[in-house]
Amino acid sequence: MMRSRVVAGSRDLSQEKLDLKKEKLSSAEELTGKLDKQSEQDKLMNSVLENDKQTIDDGKLLNDAINSGFSSFTPDMMFEKLVKDYSMAKHIYGEKIIRALFGYDPDYIEKNVSIPEFQRELKKRIAERIEGMKERKLIDKSMSLTEKGYELASIVLYSEELNRLAPKGLIGEKLHKKKNSYGEKQEIRPYKKDDSYRDFAVRMTIKTALRRGHGKASAIDFRSYTHMSKGRVNVIYAVDSSGSMKGKKIENCKRAGVALAFKAIEEKDKVGLIVFGKDVRTRIMPSADFPMLLSEISRIRASNETDIAATIKSSIELFPDDDSAKHLILLTDALPTVGENPQEDTLKAASVAKAAGITISLIGINLDNKGAELAEKITEIGEGKLYIAKETEDIDVLVLDDYYGLS
DSSP states (O other): OOEEEEEOSOOOOOOOOOOOOHHHHHHHHHHHOOSOOSHHHHHHHHHHHTTOHHHHHHHHHHHHHHHTTOSBOOHHHHHHHHHHOHHHHHHHHOHHHHHHHHOSOHHHHHHHTTOHHHHHHHHHHHHHHHHHHHHTTSBOTTSBBOHHHHHHHHHHHHHHHHHHHGGGTOSSOOOGGGSOTTOEEEEEEEOOTTOOGGGBOHHHHHHHHHHTTOSSOOGGGOEEEEEEOOOOEEEEEEEEOSGGGTTHHHHHHHHHHHHHHHHHHHTTOEEEEEEESSSEEEEEEEESOHHHHHHHHHTOOOOSOOOHHHHHHHHHHHSOSSSSEEEEEEEESSOOOSSSSHHHHHHHHHHHHHHTTEEEEEEEESOOHHHHHHHHHHHHHHEEEEEEESOSTTHHHHHHHHHHTTO
16 A cells, blocks of 8 residues: 655754774674775775765765766866856855865855955965865866765765765664564464474463353463564665756765665665666665665765656566565656656556565655656556655665665
8 A cells, every 4th residue: 555755845954973983883883794895995994984075085085076066176167157156066066175275164155256366375275175075086187076975975875875864864774674583473264283482372262261251271272373474675776967956965865875775785785877868877686795885875966857767677677587576666756757658657667576576665856746646656556655745855764765675
């Protein structure tokens, strides 16, 4: 049965900074796979764990750049845009990137950007910032992100998301579907000789004896539980990377992907990834390889249109052909826009997926009425849940909530 959940806005949750100790994060790494096998990765992770400000600031800047849709820095052009049209520069790069590159509060820059002496200071600062990242080998001579740069971005993304979720009690919490590895107790039936003592239903046996007027329970009154074996779950996280997702939206959706991968793999389930826009760009089968998933999630950037039908079809191909539970989480902020009849194609794809044993949930970000109507049809066909979020701040909570409900 499909259920809807409407999030009126960003929840007023505590933003208190949690000082996670190195041991705590190291323990988390053991559960999700070793994040850093190479010595360079070790150094980056240790710097983040030890709260090295320069390293963390670099990682945040690189993440913001990726989320804004570009993977290279052009200091001369950025400076020129800032001086000629500050409003346009703020729209293109965002306040966080401007603050990180130029070292001043954006409002202060806007007030003083026309002063020649201040312009010289701004040009000097961005040159020093870029040169520093080149020296630390986070960007190369062409100003493009290096593999080390992407690695640092992913580590900072991972660390920040764990810091964010820990105060909410969402890290370390075990799913109720895993309470009993032997299986969850289901129906009551008459006791059989070969039943395990663990299955013996004491209360139901007593109730049956009393109902029959027996002073003592006899063999014919004995009752036992049946158990439903809990198989593993395969989840595919499908992220809309169309142009409208640029910036804060894509950042929070990536955080949600990190949270899902972390928690599901900790629970011995597997997570796959699809990144879609005008076409499907990234296709990863459900996997328990957390470092690989983290790396791919951190690289997501926004551009182009939306093709949800192709995304659903891709998920059918990626799920394993076995008896495991298969669940697709679609995350989008718009109606499908690719093809002659994109909405019809999407609903057909959802029907094919359901016939293949795949359930579909959808998180719609600030959808209009038409978008919400289509989203409801998709989740109704896919027998999943629909979440309509007006803000993206707590998308990670919604994604985890959906995953927790799969048991």
